[in-house]
Amino acid sequence: MGLPTSTTTTTSTTTSDDPLSTLLLPPPNETPLERTARLEAEAAARRVSEMIDEELKVERMERRRRERGVVRVLLLGQSESGKSTTLKNFRMKYARADWDAERASWRAVIQLNVIRSIITIVEALQAEMDGEPEGEGDLQHPVSPAGSSSAGGGGEASGSGVVGGGTGREGGKALSTLLTGKHQVLKMRLGPLRRVETDLKRRLGAGSDEDMGLPLPSPAPAAAAAAAATGDGAATNVLGGASLGPLSLETEPQGLARPLGAASAQREFGVTRLQEALQRGQRLVRKGSAQSVRRQARVGSGRATPVGEDGEGEGEMVDDATEILASCLDDMKALWTDDVVRAVLKKRRIRIEDTAGFFLDDLDHIAQRDYSPSDDDVVRARLRTLGVQEYRIRLDDGPTSIFAGGIGGDAGKEWILYDVGGSRTVRHAWLPYFDNVQAIIFLAPVSCFDERLTEDARVNRLEDSFLLWRTVCSSKLLASTTMILFLNKCDLLKRKLKAGVQVRKYLPSYGERANDVNTVVKYLREKFKEQLKEHSPTQRASYFYATSVVDTKATATTIKAVKDSILRDYLKNADFDAVPSCDPGAI
Numbered sequence: 001m002g003l004p005t006s007t008t009t010t011t012s013t014t015t016s017d018d019p020l021s022t023l024l025l026p027p028p029n030e031t032p033l034e035r036t037a038r039l040e041a042e043a044a045a046r047r048v049s050e051m052i053d054e055e056l057k058v059e060r061m062e063r064r065r066r067e068r069g070v071v072r073v074l075l076l077g078q079s080e081s082g083k084s085t086t087l088k089n090f091r092m093k094y095a096r097a098d099w100d101a102e103r104a105s106w107r108a109v110i111q112l113n114v115i116r117s118i119i120t121i122v123e124a125l126q127a128e129m130d131g132e133p134e135g136e137g138d139l140q141h142p143v144s145p146a147g148s149s150s151a152g153g154g155g156e157a158s159g160s161g162v163v164g165g166g167t168g169r170e171g172g173k174a175l176s177t178l179l180t181g182k183h184q185v186l187k188m189r190l191g192p193l194r195r196v197e198t199d200l201k202r203r204l205g206a207g208s209d210e211d212m213g214l215p216l217p218s219p220a221p222a223a224a225a226a227a228a229a230t231g232d233g234a235a236t237n238v239l240g241g242a243s244l245g246p247l248s249l250e251t252e253p254q255g256l257a258r259p260l261g262a263a264s265a266q267r268e269f270g271v272t273r274l275q276e277a278l279q280r281g282q283r284l285v286r287k288g289s290a291q292s293v294r295r296q297a298r299v300g301s302g303r304a305t306p307v308g309e310d311g312e313g314e315g316e317m318v319d320d321a322t323e324i325l326a327s328c329l330d331d332m333k334a335l336w337t338d339d340v341v342r343a344v345l346k347k348r349r350i351r352i353e354d355t356a357g358f359f360l361d362d363l364d365h366i367a368q369r370d371y372s373p374s375d376d377d378v379v380r381a382r383l384r385t386l387g388v389q390e391y392r393i394r395l396d397d398g399p400t401s402i403f404a405g406g407i408g409g410d411a412g413k414e415w416i417l418y419d420v421g422g423s424r425t426v427r428h429a430w431l432p433y434f435d436n437v438q439a440i441i442f443l444a445p446v447s448c449f450d451e452r453l454t455e456d457a458r459v460n461r462l463e464d465s466f467l468l469w470r471t472v473c474s475s476k477l478l479a480s481t482t483m484i485l486f487l488n489k490c491d492l493l494k495r496k497l498k499a500g501v502q503v504r505k506y507l508p509s510y511g512e513r514a515n516d517v518n519t520v521v522k523y524l525r526e527k528f529k530e531q532l533k534e535h536s537p538t539q540r541a542s543y544f545y546a547t548s549v550v551d552t553k554a555t556a557t558t559i560k561a562v563k564d565s566i567l568r569d570y571l572k573n574a575d576f577d578a579v580p581s582c583d584p585g586a587i
Helices: 002-017 019-024 032-068 083-094 096-129 181-189 192-204 221-230 274-281 287-301 320-327 329-337 339-347 360-366 375-380 424-434 461-474 490-498 517-535 552-573
Strands: 070-076 389-394 414-419 439-445 482-488 542-546
Touching (some): 070 083, 070 552, 083 414, 096 274, 096 320, 096 360, 181 329, 192 274, 192 320, 329 360, 439 552
Parallel strands (some): 070 414, 070 439, 482 542
Antiparallel strands (some): 389 414
16 A cells, blocks of 8 residues: 555656646636637747748758858968968959958058068167177078078088078178267167057057067977878978977077077067958047157157148148158168168178068158058068958859859859968967868968078978978868969079079988079979878869969969869869869969
8 A cells, every 4th residue: 555655646746846847737727718818829939930940941051052152262371471462462353342442551551561670670780789699689580691501511400301501690790880870870860660660559459569489398280290190200301301300409500590599589560350450550640649759750860850830739630650751761761771781681681671561672652641552562561460361252253254154153253261370379270260161272482491480490481381281281171172382482582592592401302403493493392292192181183383472463363273273173073064274374
């Protein structure tokens, strides 16, 4: 008798404690009329819910249909490889209206580039006057100067297969005795530019002056990733020579151009959201706020530079940076063209003319009150981006100009291009963008065979590009992705080789090949091709181009060929019966 009683009690307690059962129970003492009304309300609510579900389903299907027609292109490469410049070329050619609307907003960035170059020179002069050793005073990302790789004087083999050449120093000759009162006066007159630099950074928005030149205690992430990809305990040197490993700071080859001295750290201003920064940089300030700064410039220069009418409080708009740059034009030109200043820069291996954002040869054009950036100015401008920049481009010509009959409708007309930061500190952000990407444009600067990473002075920049390329090629997420390689900065490579820098001193496997641009590019192209073939999970479409993306006219032809190639491969993979086209410009 006890067991049945116990079972009945347990069931009753469970039912009464179930919140769902309680919720679904009809109200107590419900009348037939109330029951009918309740059931009708429940049926109506159910119909509304089903309608909402159906609408959401249709939206999801439509979104998926649209997304299937979108071509996603990811731009990869190390910092300062030319990713942002390539993106600018795409936008200039295929999003002209947006490009024209945005072009004027680059003025603040270009002005900041000019000021940064002038300040770099001033700091180099001060270091020379103070007798500071060259190794502690290098302030800019240099390349090996002419004569640093002249015949004779071999060097040690480095852990990355890079061999050092000469020091490139001016025989230790002190140039401080040649710096006169004229140079002191120029430094004083250009002092207000520091305030303008601060103001421009503030106007461009929240950025960061990130430490870039301090050596890292651990091996390069790219090397570790490559080792993991090959299953080896250590990565093999893809350029030939010794196995890859971080350079020892005590035994590093002297011939490699260093971005910084051992005791200093480079800091570069950067922004997280480029488009927002450009919008902020376009803001004007009242003329009255510029008066005090311009007065400071005139007092510092000792000149009575006319500034026009005093319009304080009258509401006239003017840009501080533009006014002060125009006032300092003569002094900036005098500084840049001074022979002693050039000798100091050469001694300290500072080649500003080979860096991104160099405009000192165009001061007469830029340092004017009516200055408006040209297309070429914007393409050459340098603003470090710390986050991922996303741009949508609508191709008006679409596939109809390439495939007979416009096969595929709107497929391939909308493109999304992602420009992700190339610094080693932000490469972890690449992985989420590997999913559902149709093509990768990988930029490898070929002029940097004798340079070290700014982030880690132990790592050769060209070796880093090879390791990144190998890691990307071996990714299973990207097995079906079209790979496009830009062997970039051929213009700088030509200038460097013409100056006498010998490739074989830095790449032992180069051997006795001719020291000219075509031979070097062909050699490096084959090396990259070998890596692609060896490490790709499956066969894939690939294209190789020799580029100088700051050359907008030549790059326009390359960009069109790249677009055609990506579209053809995209439509082929989407099972459209595409008619293939040739790829002019591919090498």
